[in-house]
Structure formats: structure tokens, C-alpha cells
Amino acid sequence: xxxxxxxxxxxxxxxxxxxxxxxxxxxxxxxxxxxxxxxxxxxxxxxxxxxxxxxxxxxxxxxxxxxxxxxxxxxxxxxxxxxxxxxxxxxxxxxxxxxxxxxxxxxxxxxxxxxxxxxxxxxxxxxxxxxxxxxxxxxxxxxxxxxxxxxxxxxxxxxxxxxxxxxxxxxxxxxxxxxxxxxxxxxxxxxxxxxxxxxx
Amino acid sequence: xxxxxxxxxxxxxxxxxxxxxxxxxxxxxxxxxxxxxxxxxxxxxxxxxxxxxxxxxxxxxxxxxxxxxxxxxxxxxxxxxxxxxxxxxxxxxxxxxxxxxxxxxxxxxxxxxxxxxxxxxxxxxxxxxxxxxxxxxxxxxxxxxxxxxxxxxxxxxxxxxxxxxxxxxxxxxxxxxxxxxxxxxxxxxxxxxxxxxxxxxxxxxxxxxxxxxxxxxxxxxxxxxxxx
Numbered sequence: 207x208x209x210x211x212x213x214x215x216x217x218x219x220x221x222x223x224x225x226x227x228x229x230x231x232x233x234x235x236x237x238x239x240x241x242x243x244x245x246x247x248x249x250x251x252x253x254x255x256x257x258x259x260x261x262x263x264x265x266x267x268x269x270x271x272x273x274x275x276x277x278x279x280x281x282x283x284x285x286x287x288x289x290x291x292x293x294x295x296x297x298x299x300x301x302x303x304x305x306x307x308x309x310x311x312x313x314x315x316x317x318x319x320x321x322x323x324x325x326x327x328x329x330x331x332x333x334x335x336x337x338x339x340x341x342x343x344x345x346x347x348x349x350x351x352x353x354x355x356x357x358x359x360x361x362x363x364x365x366x367x368x369x370x371x372x373x374x375x376x377x378x379x380x381x382x383x384x385x386x387x388x389x390x391x392x393x394x395x396x397x398x399x400x401x402x403x404x405x406x
Numbered sequence: 407x408x409x410x411x412x413x414x415x416x417x418x419x420x421x422x423x424x425x426x427x428x429x430x431x432x433x434x435x436x437x438x439x440x441x442x443x444x445x446x447x448x449x450x451x452x453x454x455x456x457x458x459x460x461x462x463x464x465x466x467x468x469x470x471x472x473x474x475x476x477x478x479x480x481x482x483x484x485x486x487x488x489x490x491x492x493x494x495x496x497x498x499x500x501x502x503x504x505x506x507x508x509x510x511x512x513x514x515x516x517x518x519x520x521x522x523x524x525x526x527x528x529x530x531x532x533x534x535x536x537x538x539x540x541x542x543x544x545x546x547x548x549x550x551x552x553x554x555x556x557x558x559x560x561x562x563x564x565x566x567x568x569x570x571x572x573x574x575x576x577x578x579x580x581x582x583x584x585x586x587x588x589x590x591x592x593x594x595x596x597x598x599x600x601x602x603x604x605x606x607x608x609x610x611x612x613x614x615x616x617x618x619x620x621x622x623x624x625x626x627x628x629x630x631x632x633x634x
Contacts, residue, residue, distance in 0.1 A: 290613075293614070294613060294614040297614035297615070298614065301614075301615070342580050345580075346576055346577075346580055349563070349576055350572070350573070350576060358563060358564055359563075359564055359618065362560050362563055362564075362579070362616075362618070363560065363615040363616050363617070363618065364614075364615060365579070365580060365583070366556055366560055366579060366580060366582075366583035366586075366616040367583070367613065367614055367615060367616055369580040369581070369583035369584045369587070370583050370584065370586060370587030370590075370613075370616075371587075372584060373583075373584035373585075373587040373588050373591075374587050374591060377588065377591055382502070382505060383502065383584055383585075383587070383588040383591075384505065384506065384509060384581055384584035384585055384588060386509075386581070387508065387509035387512035387513065387578075387581060388512070388516070388577040388578065388581060389576070389577050389578070389579070389580035389581055390577075391576070391577075
């Protein structure tokens with residue numbers, strides 16, 4: 207059964223549920239201790255804990271764009287970009303919450319989020335680029351630590367969109383859209399520390 | 407830098423269940439996840455002396471996947487090269503294309519030795535019939551190609567067993583996503599269409615999740631796009 211609709215070419219071109227199951231089987235013991243973990247030295251964190259770090263990050267990003275739209279006096283085109291990006295991030299929040307519940311976990315709450323110094327176009331772009339890049343590194347760091355195909359597939363689908371957000375925002379800021387040939391990864395614990403400044 | 411005008415319109419949101427099914431291809435039900443784990447455990451328990459054989463099969467599969475990714479990178483290099491030098495494009499667009507070209511070459515350098523180590527055979531370097539006669543059309547083609555390549559990387563991650571190849575793919579895939587967004591922007595393509603081919607209902611073209619695609623599918627599409 208095809209697990210998504212964006213495949214007018216047919217199920218043979220899509221990644222199917224059956225494929226995921228057979229992949230898990232093919233991985234054998236590896237699916238319980240992912241290859242990425244073997245390579246990178248896995249932190250003792252469950253998938254739910256890692257996904258909750260990513261969820262907290264997406265909460266921060268949604269709140270950031272909402273605050274910027276209210277306060278930063280954005281031009282029409284930047285405002286539209288902020289709205290679109292925020293819409294995507296809201297969908298990521300819902301997706302991650304669902305995923306956590308499917309793993310029998312409890313999604314973290316949003317809590318109180320604050321942004322200092324968000325008052326104009328430049329401060330918006332500076333912080334937006336920083337946050338989206340943090341997100342790309344966070345999702346990249348999470349992927350090899352997660353326990354298998356169903357979860358990594360969902361996280362990967364978000365990661366690339368946040369990479370797109372970062373590129374669009376960098377372009378808007380007059381920066382090179384993709385500054386490096388290779389992405390960097392940040393461990394969940396470091397992501398949590400970076401988020402502390404926004405959480406009250 | 408000028409781009410074609412964006413015609414972004416916000417589609418009415420689909421119910422979350424539909425969106426999730428549409429956009430979270432890897433999101434199995436909890437039962438699915440448990441079944442996967444059980445299947446893995448069974449496979450592990452039954453492997454016994456077959457481990458070596460399975461390791462070889464995995465290495466062979468990884469080599470083949472790595473070679474296919476390399477082929478996509480070769481195609482990407484070949485279509486970005488004329489873009490980076492074409493006088494039909496503005497200087498800053500050429501500069502961006504040149505930077506993307508350098509990235510793709512770096513990806514080739516990263517992937518090629520891994521494929522060789524896995525005893526795979528790197529493919530021949532692609533020579534496409536792609537040229538820049540019309541700047542808008544050329545940007546459209548490159549945007550489509552970069553979206554396809556990004557979705558191929560996403561569709562490959564979970565299939566890889568070799569840690570080094572997996573790490574390389576993880577490092578590359580976000581950059582391919584950034585290239586896709588960049589050329590979407592330069593080509594004036596709606597961001598919400600990212601990863602959603604023609605025929606997908608507007609309500610599902612949210613662009614909030616990238617659709618993973620198989621390497622075979624992407625390679626077929628690229629061959630048509632790049633006139634291989």
C-alpha cells in the first residue's frame with residue numbers, strides 16, 4: 207500500500223509500507239541499533255525523547271514567525287515568506303506530535319517562548335536564518351540516532367523542507383542560499399541547550 | 407536578481423490525517439512499527455552463519471545505490487555546467503549555479519571512493535544534451551532536477567547499510583534540498599509545489615514535507631529532462 211499520495215507515477219515509484227517492513231527485516235539487529243548509531247556513537251536517548259527535542263524546536267520556530275509577523279514590520283513579500291514558513295512548521299508540529307503518540311510517547315507542551323530584539327527586517331532575517339539552520343542541523347543530528355525506517359522517513363521529510371526554508375531566507379537576506387557542499391549535524395542535547403535562550 | 411513572478415496562493419488545508427498520509431510516507435501505524443521491529447528481530451535470530459553472506463549482499467546493494475546516486479550527481483554536474491557560464495543568465499544567477507556546481511562536484515568526490523570501497527563500479531560520467539537556449543526554461547529544468555535529486559536522497563537513506571555511505575547521504579541531502587529551493591525561487595516556481603508533481607490536488611501541495619522517491623524513478627525522469 208502506498209503511504210502517500212504524491213506519486214502519480216504509481217506505487218512502483220513510491221516508497222511503500224511493504225518496503226519499509228522488508229527494509230526493517232533486512233536490517234536485522236541493525237534496526238534495533240541503527241547503523242548511524244554505530245557510526246556516530248548513539249546517545250542513550252529514546253526516539254520519543256529525540257522527537258520531543260525536534261518538536262520543541264518546531265514550537266520555537268512557529269512562535270518566532272508569529273512574533274515576527276506581529277512585531278517586525280515586515281514587507282509584504284517577507285511577511286508572505288514568514289507566513290508560508292510558519293504554515294509548514296505548524297504542519298511539522300502536528301506531524302511530530304502524531305509520530306510521538308504513535309510511539310506511545312507524550313508530546314511535550316509548547317511552554318512559554320520569548321524572542322528578544324525582534325523588531326525589524328534585519329533582526330528577523332538574522333534570527334530566521336539562524337533558527338532554520340539550527341533546525342537543519344538538529345534534524346540531521348537526530349536522523350542517525352533514531353531507531354528505524356518509519357521514524358527516520360518522517361524526520362527526513364521535514365529536514366529537507368527546513369533546508370529549503372533556510373535557503374529561501376538566506377536568499378532574502380542576500381546571502382548565498384547554500385553556503386556549503388555538506389550539511390552539519392548537531393546532537394539532540396546540544397540542540398536543547400541552544401533552545402534554552404528562547405524558553406522561559 | 408530578478409525572478410519570474412511568484413504566484414503563490416495558499417491552498418485550503420486538507421484534514422491532518424490526509425496530509426500526514428500524503429506527506430509522511432514513512433509514518434507507519436504503531437502496529438506497523440511493532441511489526442517491523444518483530445520482523446527485524448526474527449531476521450536477526452535466524453541469521454546464524456548467514457551473517458557473512460548477508461553482509462556481502464548488503465554491501466552489494468549499497469554499492470549499487472551509491473553508484474546510482476553518483477549517476478544523479480553526474481547528471482546534475484552536466485546540467486549545471488552550462489548554466490554557470492551562460493550569458494543568457496544574470497551574473498548573480500550564474501554565480502549561484504556555479505556554487506551549486508561546485509557542491510555537486512564535491513558530492514561526486516565524496517561518493518566515488520565509497521562506491522569503489524564497496525566494490526561497486528562508478529558509472530560513466532553523464533553527457534547530456536542539455537543546453538541553455540532559453541533562460542527561464544533552463545532554470546525550470548534545473549529546479550525540477552534538483553527537486554528530484556533531493557527526493558531521491560531522501561528515499562535512499564533508509565535503504566543504506568554502510569555507515570560511511572549513510573553518513574555521506576545524510577550530509578548531502580539537506581544541501582540538495584537547499585539547491586531545490588534556490589532554483590525553485592530563481593525559476594519562479596511556487597514553493598508549495600516543492601516535491602509535488604503535476605496532478606497532485608492543490609490542497610495537498612503544502613510543501614511542508616518532501617516526498618521521498620526511488621532512485622529508478624528519479625533517474626528515469628532525469629534522463630528525459632536532461633536529454634540523455
